[in-house]
Amino acid sequence: MPVMKKSDQIDYIRNWVRQERLLRDWSTRVLAEKATEVAKANNVQIDLKQQSISYLELGHMKSIPNWLQFVEQAFEENPPKLLGKVYQKPQSFDCNGKTFLPDESSLKKILIGLLAPMEDHIPWDSKYRIASSLAKNLPKGIKEVGMFLG
Secondary structure (H helix, E strand, O other), X not given: OOOOOHHHHHHHHHHHHHHHHHHOOOOHHHHHHHHHHHHHHOOOOOOOXXXXXXXXXXXXXXXXXXXXXXXXXXXXXXXXXXXXXXXXXXXXXXXXXXXXXXXXXXXXXXXXXXXXXXXXXXXXXXXHHHHHXXXXXXXXXXXXXXXXXX
């Protein structure tokens, strides 16, 4: 297996951080706060700000930050709640009574998770907009398809 170049490692990490943050529906500020709390619980003082998270996600960092370990631990301690939301309160859309979809917010998270590993050259904001648009319009599209099936 070939070794990744440092720039490729940083790209992978920045995409991973953004993906994980979006799956949890966290802002960069919330992620910075959570990582700071984790560091404090480990008796480490860090001054992580949302600007640092954004700087990493936008590809401006040239090295792997020391605080990344606390970001990773914050993600581990706060797993995304995709399935819980989907199965607790599904919204039903009538497509011959067989199609059940989660609410728009949960559907968007699921779609972001599916789009995240695809095509590294597609910017995150584009993937986010695609997921948002699909989550908003998919229920309507399924209803319309259902009219032709019944």
